[in-house]
Amino acid sequence: PAERLWWKHPLDRVEGTWIAIAFVWCMVMFFMMIYWHAYGKQNLSTETYKTTPEKFSAKAQAVVDKYTVRTETDQKVPVVAPPPGSDVYLVARLWSWWPILELEKDKTYKLHLTAMDYNHGFSLQPQNINIQVVPGYEHVIKVTPNQSGTFSIVCNEYCGINHHSMIGRIYVK
Numbered sequence: 001p002a003e004r005l006w007w008k009h010p011l012d013r014v015e016g017t018w019i020a021i022a023f024v025w026c027m028v029m030f031f032m033m034i035y036w037h038a039y040g041k042q043n044l045s046t047e048t049y050k051t052t053p054e055k056f057s058a059k060a061q062a063v064v065d066k067y068t069v070r071t072e073t074d075q076k077v078p079v080v081a082p083p084p085g086s087d088v089y090l091v092a093r094l095w096s097w098w099p100i101l102e103l104e105k106d107k108t109y110k111l112h113l114t115a116m117d118y119n120h121g122f123s124l125q126p127q128n129i130n131i132q133v134v135p136g137y138e139h140v141i142k143v144t145p146n147q148s149g150t151f152s153i154v155c156n157e158y159c160g161i162n163h164h165s166m167i168g169r170i171y172v173k
């Protein structure tokens, strides 16, 4: 009979309470998100453009050809030291970051990121920077390193069997 259909069932007090709690919690989460974005400096403002692996690799390769200073023996990856103010490129793929960047302290660069194959995560240790790197998209961030040292890039998006070994490097001199 019609009265037994679930949408005709009267709302129980307990059900009503839980719906209200869930709704309030949704609102809390929503405003936390807004607050973090606006005041928490949790999200970097990145510009994002469409690209292809071929187009991006060509640009990254050009910078590597021009500004490679040495090849790092442990990772067998070129170390690139582009001039301050220039565009620097970082390619994420299974399971590496290419190339290694050597930047100067207190100088501003435009960092371009993309992924060649799957989603990867750009997390700069120990800094509070975390960006999702999506294939087909070029993410551009202005960076001004204010601390010298060696910084590790950790992939923060599970990308397969060697995800844990996907560690890149940025030197700041």
Ligand code: CUA
Binding pocket: 093, 094, 095, 119, 120, 121, 155, 156, 157, 158, 159, 160, 163, 164, 166
């Ligand atoms: Cu790349 Cu995890």
